[in-house]
Amino acid sequence: MTLTPPNSKKPATLDHVAALAGVSAKTVSRVVNRDSNVSAKTRERIERALRETGYRVNQAARSLATSRSYLIGAFMPHLSSFYFAEIFRGAAKACRQYGYHLVLEEFDHGAESVVDRYEQGLRGAHCDALILTPPTCDDEKLLDALDRDGMRYVRIAPSKQIDRSTALGADDRQGVEELVQHLWATGRRSFAMIAGPEDHLAATIRERTFFQTLAELGCDATRLSIVRPEWNEPIADAGREATLRLFRDLQQKPDAIFAFNDELAIGAMAGVRELGLSIPDDVAIAGFDDSYVAQLVWPPLTTIHQPIADLAFRAVGIIAGSAEPRGSDVWLPTNLVVRGTA
Amino acid sequence: MTLTPPNSKKPATLDHVAALAGVSAKTVSRVVNRDSNVSAKTRERIERALRETGYRVNQAARSLATSRSYLIGAFMPHLSSFYFAEIFRGAAKACRQYGYHLVLEEFDHGAESVVDRYEQGLRGAHCDALILTPPTCDDEKLLDALDRDGMRYVRIAPSKQIDRSTALGADDRQGVEELVQHLWATGRRSFAMIAGPEDHLAATIRERTFFQTLAELGCDATRLSIVRPEWNEPIADAGREATLRLFRDLQQKPDAIFAFNDELAIGAMAGVRELGLSIPDDVAIAGFDDSYVAQLVWPPLTTIHQPIADLAFRAVGIIAGSAEPRGSDVWLPTNLVVRGTA
DNA sequence: CTGAAAGCGCTTACAG
DNA sequence: CTGAAAGCGCTTACAG
Numbered sequence: 001m002t003l004t005p006p007n008s009k010k011p012a013t014l015d016h017v018a019a020l021a022g023v024s025a026k027t028v029s030r031v032v033n034r035d036s037n038v039s040a041k042t043r044e045r046i047e048r049a050l051r052e053t054g055y056r057v058n059q060a061a062r063s064l065a066t067s068r069s070y071l072i073g074a075f076m077p078h079l080s081s082f083y084f085a086e087i088f089r090g091a092a093k094a095c096r097q098y099g100y101h102l103v104l105e106e107f108d109h110g111a112e113s114v115v116d117r118y119e120q121g122l123r124g125a126h127c128d129a130l131i132l133t134p135p136t137c138d139d140e141k142l143l144d145a146l147d148r149d150g151m152r153y154v155r156i157a158p159s160k161q162i163d164r165s166t167a168l169g170a171d172d173r174q175g176v177e178e179l180v181q182h183l184w185a186t187g188r189r190s191f192a193m194i195a196g197p198e199d200h201l202a203a204t205i206r207e208r209t210f211f212q213t214l215a216e217l218g219c220d221a222t223r224l225s226i227v228r229p230e231w232n233e234p235i236a237d238a239g240r241e242a243t244l245r246l247f248r249d250l251q252q253k254p255d256a257i258f259a260f261n262d263e264l265a266i267g268a269m270a271g272v273r274e275l276g277l278s279i280p281d282d283v284a285i286a287g288f289d290d291s292y293v294a295q296l297v298w299p300p301l302t303t304i305h306q307p308i309a310d311l312a313f314r315a316v317g318i319i320a321g322s323a324e325p326r327g328s329d330v331w332l333p334t335n336l337v338v339r340g341t342a
Numbered sequence: 343m344t345l346t347p348p349n350s351k352k353p354a355t356l357d358h359v360a361a362l363a364g365v366s367a368k369t370v371s372r373v374v375n376r377d378s379n380v381s382a383k384t385r386e387r388i389e390r391a392l393r394e395t396g397y398r399v400n401q402a403a404r405s406l407a408t409s410r411s412y413l414i415g416a417f418m419p420h421l422s423s424f425y426f427a428e429i430f431r432g433a434a435k436a437c438r439q440y441g442y443h444l445v446l447e448e449f450d451h452g453a454e455s456v457v458d459r460y461e462q463g464l465r466g467a468h469c470d471a472l473i474l475t476p477p478t479c480d481d482e483k484l485l486d487a488l489d490r491d492g493m494r495y496v497r498i499a500p501s502k503q504i505d506r507s508t509a510l511g512a513d514d515r516q517g518v519e520e521l522v523q524h525l526w527a528t529g530r531r532s533f534a535m536i537a538g539p540e541d542h543l544a545a546t547i548r549e550r551t552f553f554q555t556l557a558e559l560g561c562d563a564t565r566l567s568i569v570r571p572e573w574n575e576p577i578a579d580a581g582r583e584a585t586l587r588l589f590r591d592l593q594q595k596p597d598a599i600f601a602f603n604d605e606l607a608i609g610a611m612a613g614v615r616e617l618g619l620s621i622p623d624d625v626a627i628a629g630f631d632d633s634y635v636a637q638l639v640w641p642p643l644t645t646i647h648q649p650i651a652d653l654a655f656r657a658v659g660i661i662a663g664s665a666e667p668r669g670s671d672v673w674l675p676t677n678l679v680v681r682g683t684a
Numbered sequence: 685c686t687g688a689a690a691g692c693g694c695t696t697a698c699a700g
Numbered sequence: 701c702t703g704a705a706a707g708c709g710c711t712t713a714c715a716g
Contacts, residue, residue: 013693024703029695037701059468060405061693064708069402070466071445076434085427092418092448101467103413103443106434125413125443126401236638263638270640296578296605297639298612355709366687371711379685403709406692 012053021049032057063126072100072319073127075107075114075136081235082262082291083308087133087156090309094316103127109135114142129153129319131312134200154315159201166318168311168330172202172288175304175334176209179258179286180217182336188256188284190223194242194268196260197231203260206288210258223252229264239267240274247275255283256342262287262294262303269297269341284342299340307332354395363391374399405468414442414661415469417449417456417478423577424604424633425650429475429498432651436658445469451477456484471495471661473654476542496657501543508660510653510672514544514630517646517676518551521600521628522559524678530598530626532565536584536610538602539573545602548630552600565594571606581609582616589617597625598684604629604636604645611639611683626684641682649674 014025014032021028023042030038031046032055038046049055063069072095077084088104095102105122107114114136122130129152136142137155143164146153157169183191193210196203211224229242239259247253257272259265265287272283279285279299287294290305314330356367356374363370365384372380373388374397380388391397405411414437419426430446437444447464449456456478464472471494478484479497485506488495499511525533535552538545553566571584581601589595599614601607607629614625621627621641629636632647656672 015693025694026703027701030702033695039701042701056465058406058693059466060402060409060411061708062695063402064400064406064710065693065695067402067708076430088418088446089448092446096448096463099466101445101447101464103445104430104434105443106431106438121438122443123398124401124441234634234637266638273640292576293635293638295576296608296635298615357709367710368687369685372686375711381685384685400709403692404711406694407709407711409692 011058012055013058014055017046017049017053017055020053021046069126069128070100071103071125071127072129072131072316073103073105073122073125074131074133075117075122076104077107077109077133077136082293083289084133086289086291086308087131087312090312091131091316093309094313094320098316098320100128100316100320107136114139115145118142118145123149123151127151131156131315131319133157134159134202135197138199152319154318156311156315157202159199166329168315168318168332169202170306170311170332170334172205172304172306172334173209175288175306175336176206176258177213178336179302179304179342180210180213182338183256183258183284183286183342184214184217184219186284186342189219190252190254190256191219192225192227192246192250192254192257194239194246194257194259194264195226195228198228206260223254225250225252225254235261235263236267236270239264240271241267243268243271244274247271257283257285259285259287262289262291262301265301265303265341266293266297269301280341286342290337294337294339302339302342303337304334305337306334353400354397355400356397359388359391359395359397362395363388411468411470412442413445413467413469414471414473414658415445415447415464415467416473416475417459417464418446419449419451419475419478424635425631426475428631428633428650429473429654432654433473433658435651436655436662440658440662442470442658442662449478456481457487460484460487465491465493469493473498473657473661475499476501476544477539480541494661496660498653498657499544501541508671510657510660510674511544512648512653512674512676514547514646514648514676515551517630517648517678518548518600519555520678521644521646521684522552522555524680525598525600525626525628525684526556526559526561528626528684531561532594532596533561533598533600534567534569534588534592534596536581536588536599536601536606537568537570540570548602565596567592567594567596577603577605578609578612581606582613583609585610585613586616589613599625599627601627601629604631604633604643607643607645607683608635608639611643622683628684632679636679636681644681644684645679646676647679648676 014028017028018025028046031043092102103125107117132153132155134157137158138160154166158167227242227246229238232238257268259268265285268285269279272279277283287301287303290303294301294303356370359370360367370388373385434444445467449459474495474497476499479500480502496508500509569584569588571580574580599610601610607627610627611621614621619625629643629645632645636643636645
């Protein structure tokens with residue numbers, strides 16, 4: 001066996017370390033992988049050799065032997081979303097903790113199909129599993145492709161076929177109820193909602209909870225309205241336009257607006273200001289997500305906090321822990337964060 | 343040679359395809375890798391077999407044989423930065439184009455050392471190269487560690503040892519000059535700057551250009567001031583506090599504020615409003631970066647556009663093209679974007 | 685234009 | 701507790 005001299009550029013292999021420690025590669029492997037079946041004396045000798053050689057496992061070799069890559073993939077829909085920034089932050093943090101690495105694949109929802117992006121892109125990275133978020137988590141063709149490849153995946157906030165995989169999400173009802181109570185208690189009586197995407201389960205739940213809770217409070221049905229924004233980028237513009245439309249079309253102008261997410265709410269703020277109205281005196285505005293921008297705008301946005309990063313963190317945990325598909329589903333609470341707009 | 347039946351769960355290998363096409367694995371490899379030295383007839387036969395088996399290269403095996411992973415790594419400092427969102431967007435887009443994949447490593451600047459995050463984290467991903475941004479691109483210990491490992495890297499907007507690696511950046515002067523001209527032309531005469539980090543080359547250049555251009559325009563030196571924010575999170579708060587301090591301490595109140603970046607500028611907007619002043623009538627405010635939030639706030643922020651995503655895109659291109667370290671450095675222009683705050 | 689052999693650096697399954 | 705052998709699925713370097 002020819003071994004590269006220790007100060008050569010080539011990184012040390014198990015064989016190098018084994019030769020130096022006077023044992024077999026397999027025993028070094030045991031130490032590296034924290035297998036307990038190694039005598040204290042041998043272990044010590046190997047650990048010294050490991051240090052001296054600066055040994056690092058070669059992931060490619062390990063992956064080839066074990067067919068695991070320790071890579072977790074995710075699609076990155078567009079930069080303009082604070083929701084995804086949070087998802088990635090939580091996932092990256094968990095990856096770090098569980099010894100995985102996060103691979104991000106750009107994906108332009110609307111311009112191309114996720115299946116193509118998977119087959120021509122992410123699949124090549126050979127991840128151990130994927131984390132899927134809306135709207136890709138509800139793309140049946142993608143799920144079919146993943147199932148066909150035997151690719152594992154965990155879905156966050158899915159709307160369809162909830163039982164098809166491990167799924168995590170938040171209990172949106174709770175936060176929306178708190179919001180309604182707060183608006184009502186502060187004297188608001190005319191309400192409008194800027195809706196989310198129609199096929200989005202969470203959006204439906206937020207709408208239903210909003211109007212139902214108001215009805216239970218005895219709110220006059222003629223003082224309730226909903227507007228569906230055009231989903232153009234930037235989302236904030238969509239919120240602004242929807243708000244303008246709202247005030248133009250309604251007889252009974254709202255004194256409180258609840259938007260499907262923070263970006264729409266921020267757009268609503270701009271729209272309300274354009275109409276010469278003040279926030280929150282004339283109109284209260286609330287968003288959903290409690291994303292970073294909520295604290296950035298003025299007045300700071302009142303919104304419903306959703307544990308986005310935490311959901312992503314747990315998704316990685318499930319993957320790392322090889323938890324059973326199903327049975328490990330997680331639903332986390334949401335809560336109202338009162339700031340300056342409502 | 344025992345071959346798994348075609349409809350087994352195990353993915354096809356070069357050997358399977360070779361057997362089906364009646365050629366050697368090496369020839370299949372040639373077709374897969376687009377080597378031209380294959381007869382048309384053979385190629386066709388192999389391509390059919392490739393399709394029939396649904397063959398996909400095994401990255402782990404390829405990596406082991408070539409010692410390339412087609413992975414590009416980057417540190418992800420914190421979610422609150424739109425600068426990084428843009429970096430990742432540009433990098434992900436380029437990775438997709440060049441057949442690479444982007445690996446993100448969480449890194450909490452301030453709470454830990456990058457070297458540790460590299461050695462305990464990113465190094466394990468065995469990337470072919472790293473993309474480094476401020477402030478990690480100026481961490482000499484990290485660069486030493488990377489050089490020691492023979493890990494390639496490209497730096498975006500470095501401040502120190504510029505010649506140490508391939509470096510990309512923007513010409514900040516241009517945009518700042520345009521801004522000053524604009525402010526002066528619209529009648530502003532008292533200026534304040536909310537400074538960036540002290541050891542940041544780009545920050546220094548923005549400051550110097552700002553004050554120098556104003557001096558050349560004949561601006562009264564007593565009407566020029568600078569304030570250094572405390573770098574607390576969220577950055578917007580730091581901008582707000584700095585602005586409040588500015589107005590409290592200065593005899594000559596500014597009628598124009600230029601902030602090192604958009605987030606500080608947005609904080610300045612909040613500060614100015616708290617003082618009962620209007621934007622842009624009483625005080626003009628401008629940022630730097632032209633990040634997504636610039637369009638989100640009200641009024642939309644006047645700012646200097648920097649091609650962040652483009653820099654990251656080119657960084658990946660350099661890595662993929664194996665361009666020479668040095669000689670391939672890129673400097674892109676910046677320009678003023680006038681919106682509602684100045 | 686095509687292929688047989690060796691090797692990349694690990695782990696798995698077996699022995700002892 | 702320890703090790704020799706085979707194999708993971710590619711590519712490189714040589715032959716022909």
